[in-house]
Amino acid sequence: MSRGLRLAAAAAFCFAAVSPLNAADLLPPLPAFDEPLLEHQPIGAGWYLRGDVGYGSTRNGRASHTGFPIRTTVDNAKLRSGVSVGAGFGYRYNPFLRVDLTVDHRFDAKFTGSGPIPGVLFRDRGNLSATTALLNAYVDLGSWGAITPYVGGGVGLSNKRFSDYTIEACLQPCGGNYMQIATLPGQSRTDFAWALMAGLAVDAGNGATVDLGYRYLNLGQARTGTEPFLGRVDVRKIEAHEFRVGLRWDFGSTGY
Numbered sequence: 001m002s003r004g005l006r007l008a009a010a011a012a013f014c015f016a017a018v019s020p021l022n023a024a025d026l027l028p029p030l031p032a033f034d035e036p037l038l039e040h041q042p043i044g045a046g047w048y049l050r051g052d053v054g055y056g057s058t059r060n061g062r063a064s065h066t067g068f069p070i071r072t073t074v075d076n077a078k079l080r081s082g083v084s085v086g087a088g089f090g091y092r093y094n095p096f097l098r099v100d101l102t103v104d105h106r107f108d109a110k111f112t113g114s115g116p117i118p119g120v121l122f123r124d125r126g127n128l129s130a131t132t133a134l135l136n137a138y139v140d141l142g143s144w145g146a147i148t149p150y151v152g153g154g155v156g157l158s159n160k161r162f163s164d165y166t167i168e169a170c171l172q173p174c175g176g177n178y179m180q181i182a183t184l185p186g187q188s189r190t191d192f193a194w195a196l197m198a199g200l201a202v203d204a205g206n207g208a209t210v211d212l213g214y215r216y217l218n219l220g221q222a223r224t225g226t227e228p229f230l231g232r233v234d235v236r237k238i239e240a241h242e243f244r245v246g247l248r249w250d251f252g253s254t255g256y
Contacts, residue, residue, distance in 0.1 A: 047251045054084040056242035058109045067231020074113035082109035106130040126165035132158040146203040158193035160222040184224040191220025211246035
């Protein structure tokens, strides 16, 4: 064998010996087939149910009387405090972010108003209820023992309804001797609604969390139905400041 052939054979042997090692270095390792490909999570992990009870003041902006020529505004218009109950479900994406969809009903808040014209004093009374659906997002700000503070916000729709709306009148000086002159029919109105929240979540164990929070809720506007001779009443910028107590129950822990 010539010297050139011997060199070529030696080179081929060395390349064959080294090539498998280089290929093994370049290719990723095969998976361990005795380990699960997906991390095991309990069924329903991350999902939760919630229920809330709230109480707080209800405020309103300008109230106007439309279709009654001798009276255009409702003076001293005021909504009283009210109680709300709600429920919903949500999902925790990570240790800091969770979202939920809630529906709550705010029971009848008393509405009162007044208004003079020359020689006559009017007095308004009614009840306002509201059902609100919100998509909410919360940021949990870290935990200190069993307590986790949070902030959040929500957007959605609110349906308000006036009921039992009456207008009374008396000749001045009244002395409290009012006479009912009209009952305005009930009317529903749906508007965009939004909310801001803050509070503390307290881990109660076994998947339960007690929620102690504050919520500002902007409900939009409301109006009565129209009466042929006395028109209707519109109330603008209805908002609630609520203190709420809630309970969340997790379907399964995510380990966060």
